[in-house]
Amino acid sequence: QIEAHARPLTVVxxxxxSFFVTIVLFAQMPQGFQPDxxxxxxxxxxxxAPGVTLQDTTHVVDQVNALLKQQPEVKQAFEFIGxxxxxxxxxxxxxxxxxxxxxxxxxxxxxxxxxxxxxxADARINFASMNGGFNGRDMVIMLAxxxxxxxxxTARKLEKEMQGLKVLRDARINGDIERPEILIRPKFDVAAQxxxxxxxxxxxxxxxxxxxxxxxxxxxxxxxxxxxxxxSLVENARADIDMLSNLPVxxxxxxxxxxxxxxxxxxxxxxxxxRRYNQSRRIALEADLNGVEFGDxxxxxxxxxxxxxxxxxxxxxxxxxxxxxxxxVTGFLVAIVSGVLLVFAxxxxxxxxxxxxxxxxxxxxxxxxxxxxxxxxxxxxx
Numbered sequence: 001q002i003e004a005h006a007r008p009l010t011v012v013x014x015x016x017x018s019f020f021v022t023i024v025l026f027a028q029m030p031q032g033f034q035p036d037x038x039x040x041x042x043x044x045x046x047x048x049a050p051g052v053t054l055q056d057t058t059h060v061v062d063q064v065n066a067l068l069k070q071q072p073e074v075k076q077a078f079e080f081i082g083x084x085x086x087x088x089x090x091x092x093x094x095x096x097x098x099x100x101x102x103x104x105x106x107x108x109x110x111x112x113x114x115x116x117x118x119x120x121a122d123a124r125i126n127f128a129s130m131n132g133g134f135n136g137r138d139m140v141i142m143l144a145x146x147x148x149x150x151x152x153x154t155a156r157k158l159e160k161e162m163q164g165l166k167v168l169r170d171a172r173i174n175g176d177i178e179r180p181e182i183l184i185r186p187k188f189d190v191a192a193q194x195x196x197x198x199x200x201x202x203x204x205x206x207x208x209x210x211x212x213x214x215x216x217x218x219x220x221x222x223x224x225x226x227x228x229x230x231x232s233l234v235e236n237a238r239a240d241i242d243m244l245s246n247l248p249v250x251x252x253x254x255x256x257x258x259x260x261x262x263x264x265x266x267x268x269x270x271x272x273x274x275r276r277y278n279q280s281r282r283i284a285l286e287a288d289l290n291g292v293e294f295g296d297x298x299x300x301x302x303x304x305x306x307x308x309x310x311x312x313x314x315x316x317x318x319x320x321x322x323x324x325x326x327x328x329v330t331g332f333l334v335a336i337v338s339g340v341l342l343v344f345a346x347x348x349x350x351x352x353x354x355x356x357x358x359x360x361x362x363x364x365x366x367x368x369x370x371x372x373x374x375x376x377x378x379x380x381x382x
Contacts, residue, residue, distance in 0.1 A: 015366060022369040029375065038105040040096045043128040044117070048088040051180065057081050060123045061090050067116055068094065073102045073109050111291065114169060126170060126288065137286035139297050140174065141307075144282040145314040154314050155283040158306040162287055167300050171287035182209075182244065183268040184259075191262040195252030201262065204249045208233050241265055277317055295325070340364065 044064060048057055061079050068074045076095040083089035096106060104112070110127040117125040129138045141158070145151040155173055162171035186201055211217075211230035219226040237243045245260035259265065275282055289297045301307060310316065318326060340361070347357035 015362070018369050019365045022366070022372060025372045025376070026368070029372065038099055038107075040099060040106060042094040042096070042106055042110055044092040044094065045124075045126055045128055046090040046092070047124040048122065050088065052088045054081065054087045056122075057087055057090055060120060060125075061092065063120050064092060064117065064125065067113070067120075068092070071109070071113060073097055073104065111169075114288065118170060124172075129288070137174070138289040139168070139294065139301070140284050140286045140319070141301055142277065142282055142284045142317040142319055143310075143314055144277045144280040144317045146280055147313055148281045150311055151281055151283055151314055154306065154311055155285060158304065159285055161304045161306050162285060162301060165300055165304075167290055167292045167297050168287040169290040171285065174284040174286040180267065180269050182238075182241075183264075183266050184244075185264045187262055187264065194257055194262060196249055196257065196262050197252075200250055201259075204247055204259065207231070208244070208247050209238050241267065282317060 046057070046060060046064065048060060058081060061081060065077055065079065068077050073096045074094055075097045078093045079090060080093070081087065081090040083091070096102060096109065099105075102109075114127060117127075126137065141162075143151060143155055143158070145154075159171060159173050162168055165171070184205060186198065188198075191197070191201065206213075209232060211232040217228040217230060220229055232238075233243070245258065245265050247259040248256035249259050249262060250256055275284075287297075292300075307316070344357050344361060347360060348354060351357060
């Protein structure tokens with residue numbers, strides 16, 4: 001046993017060495033937001049493309065259920081098709097057998113089954129994060145900017161780089177699958193020569209595809225109410241580009257010209273909604289962690305070239321677990337520093353000297369070493 005008064009330099013040397021060991025261990029330990037709990041339950045989120053029918057969604061859900069039945073850990077599975085009336089979305093809630101009757105945790109079960117779910121075509125399928133991540137995913141990176149084209153290009157570049165990271169699984173842009181649409185681009189010079197205004201053009205297209213607005217509709221009178229009469233093309237004709245191209249558009253002279261004369265018509269795809277953050281367009285990229293802690297996954301993403309060299313006008317918006325963890329670390333450091341300064345002030349008042357409190361408080365530098373060793377032995381993250 002080494003006595004401090006007998007070998008002071010040895011004691012100081014051991015203390016300094018322990019302090020540096022603490023720093024090294026802290027730097028190598030994984031950083032997590034909160035540990036994954038083995039609750040014995042899980043949730044699968046399913047999303048199909050716009051325009052699908054209830055039968056299409058049911059078919060995909062049946063495929064997922066067939067896969068779950070092959071897993072020995074699954075005890076029950078409850079399916080719910082339709083999210084606020086949206087038949088292209090579904091959720092499956094899973095109950096696993098008791099922990100003593102299975103060899104894997106809930107998270108290990110999800111990591112094993114997730115790659116098999118990705119093999120099901122024509123659907124986005126993922127497990128909901130047990131830590132309550134944004135949109136049910138473990139990690140979300142949000143980018144914002146005022147230039148939608150540049151923002152989309154940056155997000156797609158980052159998406160491709162995230163897909164190359166081994167620490168992430170199923171990285172993709174968080175957004176609704178693009179909806180097929182008909183693109184009608186007016187030929188303003190030709191329209192002006194023929195006396196076709198933009199208002200007349202839009203009214204013709206609206207009445208043919210959606211029907212006129214309710215205020216302009218004819219009404220069928222019943223004894224107790226009036227029923228609006230909506231006139232429009234039949235549904236099959238709305239997808240027939242030849243039919244749409246020959247729609248008669250009235251001119252200022254009282255005649256008609258086909259729509260294809262005053263506009264270019266084609267099929268395309270576009271977003272179903274526009275998302276903003278603080279009045280700026282935003283895009284979120286999401287992914288699941290592949291056997292690593294949240295802090296390590298976030299560090300790997302921020303080391304990607306696309307993230308380190310964001311274009312001018314594009315910025316990362318810290319939100320979700322990343323924002324909370326940063327606030328938590330900042331608050332913890334403020335609390336520790338405030339506590340140390342308060343204790344130091346009390347000791348100065350007790351000793352009426354400045355140097356003795358430094359000697360007493362020097363042992364605080366060695367306190368974290370025990371906590372780090374305990375975390376390593378139990379397999380937890382910082």
